[in-house]
């Protein structure tokens with residue numbers, strides 16, 4: 362599976378808190394997650410959000426990233442861009458929502474936001 366190979370490729374990176382996240386999701390939050398995404402690999406999307414956080418970090422921003430998923434596909438991405446825009450509102454999550462545009466607007470009820478904070 363493509364998703365597994367991507368996760369495998371990234372497994373050598375310093376993403377130790379993914380394990381914590383997985384345990385937290387499994388133990389505490391899975392019961393709240395819609396059955397629609399019961400078969401979605403949540404870890405893969407968190408890895409994508411962490412990659413956005415890395416980009417933000419490398420740009421001198423707060424290391425925070427986000428992705429928005431609809432029907433198992435990433436439809437938008439965001440990262441902290443406060444310094445770039447000199448704007449306290451440019452959170453990773455808000456930037457991901459802005460990036461989602463019309464597709465997110467029309468499907469927000471099925472959208473899932475993954476953020477690193």
Ligand SMILES: [Zn+2]
Nearest residue numbers: 452453454455
């Ligand atoms: Zn935020």
